[in-house]
Amino acid sequence: MPAIVLVGAQWGDEGKGKATDLLGSQIDYVVKFNGGNNAGHTVVVGDQKYALHLLPSGILTPGVTPVIANGVVIDLGVLIxxxxGLEARGVDTSRLRISANAHVIPPYNTVLDKVTERFLGKRRIGTTGRGIGPTYADKMNRIGIRVQDLYDESILRQKVEAALQGKNQLLLKVYNRRAIEVDEVLAELLEHAERIRPMVTDTVLELGTALDEGRTVLFEAGQATLLDVDHGTYPFVTSSNATAGGACTGSGVPPTRIDRVIGVFKAYTTRVGEGPFPTELDDEHGDHLRTVGAEFGTTTGRPRRCGWADVVIGRYATRVNGLTDVVLTKLDVLTGLEKIPVCVAYDVQGRRVDEMPVGQSDFHHATPVYEELPGWTEDITAARTFEDLPVTARRYVERLEELIGTRISVIGVGPGRDEVIVRHDLLGRDEA
Structure with missing residues (x-):
């Protein structure tokens, strides 16, 4: 049985939760391997809508074991x-597994994240202010706090004291804020330790054993390809690896165990936060995409920046992740548009560029080169086969498929869990 990586192929909010839900009945484990509560999934089950920020969306599927792996940073208050919230709505959460090696977001990092972003002013990155970046920095600086540290108070105190020596100097002397006391940090971290103790385990061992036993494991990325700290539009990125390679380092499962990589694209493009965005629309078309597509952040509520589909970043995402399949979401949002432009290349100071520019400056100055495709007016939310779609909608999908270079296996035609068209089996069982 396969190990599958599911990644966002643009700047995030592509609908990964829906893709996970689509696979839910066919998988045994869903693993979150990067990020924290700085992004979210919205999953619609029947007439119920669930907004998840830290938990893997597989927690909503009976029989699936959700895992928060070692590559995630955890805000304990948000987790609890x-x-x-899910238990109050009748969802069984006892199946959750949490890596003992996952790092915890201490309260001082949330404070530092917010004051640092304000201090940057016009040079701000656009973080969510939830302490994600400072906690990953602590991890690399080897002063981080892991889940396992919650169960040895002596070690925990030593680590908090060591971290606060430098951080309090920053707060006091640079940002003119009060120093943070060791005891208040310990109290906040230890408040939920016993609640999660039964869920804490060696997730590397459990996942390896599950694969040995022939179980199907889905690795679910937080954020998306263009937000990857190494391969995204740096410095306007997240602080972890959101591409397929991050599934290995973020979970302890080696690359030789990965069978398929599924990329999720919207039928257009959105972005939250700062940074260049070549196809961004500051006009009535952008308003249409934002309003019809309900483009407001699951976690932050911020309105998303909207633009036309960009196959330059689509080809880049295919290459960086090694995509085997694409899930195309929100095709229905384009209904009613007479013409639908698709960005097929960039103009960079008079030069046509067909692939992602290497230089940050070139990408910043890139303007889109568009190919216009005819739109459609028919309601497509009831379509369940590719042939049910209007001819022009089919041509739009086929052209994206051709330009991206990966087969589009699933098409989302509405917000509901059953409002999809399946063209190819995501587990590859139709390839024989």
Missing amino acids: SELD
Whole structure:
């Protein structure tokens, strides 16, 4: 049985939760391998809508074991709040597994994240202010706090004291803020330790054993390809690896075990936060995409920047992740548009560029080269086969498929879990 990586192929918010839900009945484990509560999934089950920020969306599927792996940074308060919220709605959360090696977001990093971003002013990155970046920095600086540290108070105190020596100097002398006391940090970190203790385990061992036993494991990326700290539009990125390679380092499962990589694209493009965005629309078309597509952040509520589909970044995502399949979401949002432009290349100071520019400056100055495709007016939300779609909608999908270079296996035609068209089996069982 396969190990599958599911990644966002643009700047995030592509609908990875829906793709995970589509696979839900066919998989045994869903693993979150990067990020924290700085992004979210919205999953619609029947007439119920669930907004998940830290938990893997597989927690909503009975029989699936959700895993928060070692590559994730955990805000304990947010985790408990999400668990309580789901349990109040009748969802069984006892199956959750949490890596003992995952790092915890201490309260001082949330404070530093917010004050640093304000201090940057016009040079701000556009972070969510949830302490994600500072916690990953602590991890690399080897002063981080892991879940396992919660169960040895002596070690925990030593680590908090060591971290605060430098951080309090920053707060006091650079940002003119009060110093943070060791005891208040310990109290906040230890508040939820016993609640999650039964869920804490060696997730590397459990996942390896599951694959040895022939179980199907889905690795679910937080954020997306263009937000990857190494391969995204740096410095306007997240602080972790959101591409397929991050599934290995973020979970302890080696690359030789990965069978398929599924990339999720919207039928157009959105972005939250700062940074260049070649196809961004600041006109009535952008308003249409934002309004019809309900483009407001699951976690932050911020309105998303909207633009036409960009196959330059699509080809880049295919190459960086090694995509075997694409899930195309929100095709229905384009209904009613007479013409639908698709960015097929960039103009960079008079030069046509067909692939992602290497230089940050070139990408910043890139303007889109468009190919216009005819739109459609028919309601497509009831379509369940590719042939049910209007001819022009089919041509739009086929042209994207051709330009991206990867087969589009699933098409989302509405927000509901059943509002999809399946062209190819995501587990590859139709390839024989």
